[in-house]
Amino acid sequence: MQKGSVFLIPTYLSDHHEASFLAPMVLDVIKNTDYFLVENVRTARRFISSLKLGLDISTLEFEVLDKKSTPAEISQYMAPVIAGKDVGVISEAGLPGLADPGQLAVTFAHRNGLRVIPLPGASSIQTAVTSSGFSGQQFTFHGYLPIQKAERLKAIKNLEQQLSSTGYTQVFMETPFRNMSLISDLVDTLSHHVNLNIAADIFGQHEFIKTQTIAAWRKQKKDLHKIPSVFSIGHFS
Structure with a gap:
């Protein structure tokens, strides 16, 4: 069985941005992903909505990955990825993993042979x-x-x-x-x-x-x- 990939998705550094600030490949990944690990569901939904990609936000699945997430919770969140589903990791601002709980998903990915794909964005x-x-x-x-x-x-x-x-x-x-x-x-x-x-x-x-x-x-x-x-x-x- 082919395992899924872990995409590290950059977000705006400021609230006053538009989709044009993001690389086309970032938009393409978001458009073709329906499972996300996010630091805050409300702001993640707002971020994806701001991109105007024609997605039905209600059909997307979000799990909260923050500094309080336990190893058991992370294992549960990543089970679909091991089973073959891609996941997008979204932090509150900038790049996931830098002073950010997205690191927890990346650590799990490396320990379990999952491919980690960082997308270009500002830090x-x-x-x-x-x-x-x-x-x-x-x-x-x-x-x-x-x-x-x-x-x-x-x-x-x-x-x-x-x-x-x-x-x-x-x-x-x-x-x-x-x-x-x-x-x-x-x-x-x-x-x-x-x-x-x-x-x-x-x-x-x-x-x-x-x-x-x-x-x-x-x-x-x-x-x-x-x-x-x-x-x-x-x-x-």
């Missing part, structure tokens, strides 16, 4: 690095920093130490509603000469990408509350 992490002016040759992605303030401040100091000792660009994220708290901690904790890049609402109507020193950020107030953002500190060449 907020890669885009932030390339637009920062920092080195894209060597960088470290840390994902989300700790929620508790004391641990977060310690993590921020550690980021600066790693930048100083390795020269590697240090990249990290935050839940959008905690952006302003993180920015406040960054400008209060990092040395004044450190360069900080903030890449917010990438490819969106309110896109904001700027790199400057912490000393300069202390003088500039930018409201990024609830706006998806990627942060990095690094050196200019």
Whole structure:
């Protein structure tokens, strides 16, 4: 019996996009897939509807794959794929698997001999690095920093130490509603000469990408509350 394939389907990085932002092969895969593992069913349905592919959304099957999904649930979700059905993995934004629970489906696929097919699309992490002016040759992605303030401040100091000792660009994220708290901690904790890049609402109507020193950020107030953002500190060449 031929097993199904696991398609990693990119989504918009901003809410203000159209189908033209996606590669034709992405649209073709979605049009010919009726089984999806998604982080959020409501937003996945809205995303597919926005593509205007003539699909009857009510006929599509969705299962929730998030950070709370158990190994037993993942095994259950992937059983149809082992039986020969293709599945599309859709995250909330960008590419599944990068700071994203889509990794769980990919891990299962490799362990069970399923073909993994990544589709071309934008990554907020890669885009932030390339637009920062920092080195894209060597960088470290840390994902989300700790929620508790004391641990977060310690993590921020550690980021600066790693930048100083390795020269590697240090990249990290935050839940959008905690952006302003993180920015406040960054400008209060990092040395004044450190360069900080903030890449917010990438490819969106309110896109904001700027790199400057912490000393300069202390003088500039930018409201990024609830706006998806990627942060990095690094050196200019």
